[in-house]
């Protein structure tokens with residue numbers, strides 16, 4: 001369904017028959033003009049420290065609106081040519097509500113490539129919003145989702161660098177879904193990659209998915225990105241993702257998207273129990289953390305084993321850790 005781009009003007013037309021006032025395009029313009037989008041926040045958990053890395057902001061239409069569903073809301077915006085206006089509105093409201101809710105950590109904001117490329121001043125505007133609200137822009141992570149094949153990675157990198165210049169970090173969203181793939185990862189060199197929930201769902205029972213995730217974790221170490229698994233819903237999935245070495249977890253298992261989000265204490269307890277083996281194996285937790293940061297040491301795994309690039313290298317660099325019963329897997 002196509003809607004006229006003149007929706008903002010039409011909304012204020014006094015001659016407009018009243019029955020048209022509930023048309024989706026009019027509802028959309030009203031939502032944008034009045035900033036009526038809802039923002040929900042979902043926590044992202046550090047698998048190592050069990051601290052909250054931050055929250056992803058998810059936008060919805062107002063609860064009493066026919067555009068409450070985000071799919072409907074963004075589809076109407078796309079069809080009526082208001083994607084950029086809607087996304088800017090969502091960004092602003094998300095930062096305001098993040099500040100008002102006094103949430104800790106980083107704020108993950110979704111941005112489409114079309115908006116990224118359409119607005120040359122968006123990075124400055126976003127930095128200004130953060131500054132006005134007394135928040136450093138370095139707490140912002142932009143999640144970029146591909147909706148179509150990128151034709152010009154040079155333009156994408158240039159646009160993203162403008163956000164990096166004001167302090168934002170970058171995430172590639174939904175890795176493995178649609179067009180979001182290795183080429184984008186390689187070209188963008190993001191700080192985070194978010195793995196599409198398809199690969200997370202029942203990963204404990206699907207050896208192929210588990211192997212794909214292991215490969216993604218391996219590549220992330222080489223590229224310098226950190227891996228976030230989305231859509232974690234069960235303890236079994238959580239355990240498997242820990243074993244694979246994913247850095248951060250997000251999903252209903254840890255907390256549903258809410259205006260006033262909270263983290264499921266039982267899920268954190270589960271993480272603590274599952275990672276308890278590390279404490280038994282290594283006298284110094286910092287050693288593990290340090291290992292995870294060092295490029296070349298593929299990964300330091302918790303639970304039952306450490307995996308080094310080579311046993312000799314680990315022994316040389318970290319004699320205390322290497323002296324523990326390290327098992328190659």
Ligand SMILES: [Ca+2]
Nearest residue numbers: 056110143173
């Ligand atoms: Ca996202």
